[in-house]
Every structure is written in C-alpha cells, then in structure tokens.
Amino acid sequence: SQTIHQWPATLVQPVGSPLSLECTVEGTSNPNLYWYRQAAGRGLQLLFYSVGIGQISSEVPQNLSASRPQDRQFILSSKKLLLSDSGFYLCAWSEGQGTPLHFGNGTRLTVT
Amino acid sequence: EDQVTQSPEALRLQEGESSSLNCSYTVSGLRGLFWYRQDPGKGPEFLFTLYSAGEEKEKERLKATLTKKESFLHITAPKPEDSATYLCAVGGGADGLTFGKGTHLIIQP
Numbered sequence: 001s002q003t004i005h006q007w008p009a010t011l012v013q014p015v016g017s018p019l020s021l022e023c024t025v026e027g028t029s030n031p032n033l034y035w036y037r038q039a040a041g042r043g044l045q046l047l048f049y050s051v052g053i054g055q056i057s058s059e060v061p062q063n064l065s066a067s068r069p070q071d072r073q074f075i076l077s078s079k080k081l082l083l084s085d086s087g088f089y090l091c092a093w094s095e096g097q098g099t100p101l102h103f104g105n106g107t108r109l110t111v112t
Numbered sequence: 113e114d115q116v117t118q119s120p121e122a123l124r125l126q127e128g129e130s131s132s133l134n135c136s137y138t139v140s141g142l143r144g145l146f147w148y149r150q151d152p153g154k155g156p157e158f159l160f161t162l163y164s165a166g167e168e169k170e171k172e173r174l175k176a177t178l179t180k181k182e183s184f185l186h187i188t189a190p191k192p193e194d195s196a197t198y199l200c201a202v203g204g205g206a207d208g209l210t211f212g213k214g215t216h217l218i219i220q221p
Contacts, residue, residue, distance in 0.1 A: 046209075
C-alpha cells in the first residue's frame with residue numbers, strides 16, 4: 001500500500017532563516033505531488049504541484065520554492081522566512097487525473 | 113476558476129441526531145467532487161469521490177450525494193467520534209483540487 005511521510009511535524013523558525021520541508025511517497029511510481037498551505041479561516045491553498053521529476057508549477061507568487069529531485073520526493077524551501085509564512089503545510093500525492101489526493105500529516109510552521 | 117462554498121461553517125449535533133452538510137460548487141467542467149475528513153492537527157483523510165450527478169457513495173454513517181450544482185454529506189445517527197472538520201473539493205486534474213473552507217462538526221454525547 002502507498003504511504004506518505006512528511007517531516008518535521010512542528011517547526012519554529014525566526015524571521016529571515018531558511019526553510020526546508022521534505023515529503024516522500026512510498027508504494028507508487030510517478031505520482032503527482034502537491035504542496036498546500038492551510039491557514040485558519042482560509043482553507044487549503046495550493047502552492048506548488050509537480051507531474052514529474054524536475055517539473056514544478058507554482059500557483060501563488062510568494063517567498064517559497066519547491067523542488068522534486070527524485071520521483072517520490074518533494075521539497076518545499078525558502079531562503080528567508082517571513083512572519084506571513086506561518087501556517088500548516090501539507091504534502092499530498094495522487095495517481096493522476098480524476099483520482100483523489102492523499103495527504104501527509106502536515107508540518108506546523110511558526111515563524112517568530 | 114473553480115469555486116467551492118460549504119455550509120454551515122459549524123454544526124453542533126446531539127449523538128444520534130442526523131443532519132446534512134452542503135457543498136456548492138462552480139466549475140467549468142466537473143472532473144470529480146471529493147469529500148475529506150480532517151481531525152485537528154492532522155492532514156485531510158479521503159472519504160469519497162463523486163463524478164456525475166445522481167451518484168451516491170456510502171461509508172458507515174456517511175452518505176455523499178451529487179447534483180449538477182451541489183453535493184451533500186448526510187450523517188445518520190452520528191457518534192462523538194464523527195466530530196471533525198469535513199472538507200469538500202473539486203478538480204482532479206494535474207493541477208490539484210480546489211477546497212472549500214470546511215464544516216466543523218461537533219457531536220455531543
């Protein structure tokens with residue numbers, strides 16, 4: 001069966017520091033991969049998605065970037081965090097069009 | 113642009129009191145309507161996919177239905193463990209899903 005791992009579970013970082021969140025998927029090949037952010041009262045916002053190694057599409061201009069160095073690895077990064085980057089970050093995968101997304105358990109990021 | 117509106121924002125029920133959650137959507141072409149359950153501090157857990165008007169899916173005390181403009185999640189004789197936030201989403205293309213803000217459901221014993 002397929003599983004998705006996301007870490008760390010919680011993170012507290014000062015403003016201006018770098019960020020790296022990692023997500024890996026097991027049990028499937030060539031999944032579509034996604035990064036979402038969930039803020040209180042605002043719902044889930046799609047940040048990036050990838051349909052293959054090295055292919056990244058950005059949905060929202062921001063202080064963040066994403067990379068997919070391997071088929072089942074998706075990384076969310078920032079060079080300098082802002083207070084507004086605080087939130088709950090969720091990684092997800094799907095098998096392709098018309099199929100549901102399956103989420104990891106998220107990273108709670110607090111920028112201080 | 114796809115849009116999803118869920119109502120009510122919050123719902124408090126007594127154990128055993130059945131009710132329905134609403135999800136209204138606007139899409140250029142429906143590729144799928146998805147329901148998720150989210151517990152506090154966790155990622156959303158997939159429940160159902162509906163693809164065409166008239167389709168219904170069931171799982172334990174939950175039943176999802178779909179029309180051309182909205183979907184309902186019916187909860188029959190709920191238990192306290194059904195307390196969670198229920199999310200509705202549309203999409204299913206490579207560019208992911210568009211989510212509503214969810215309905216926060218509390219079932220009191």
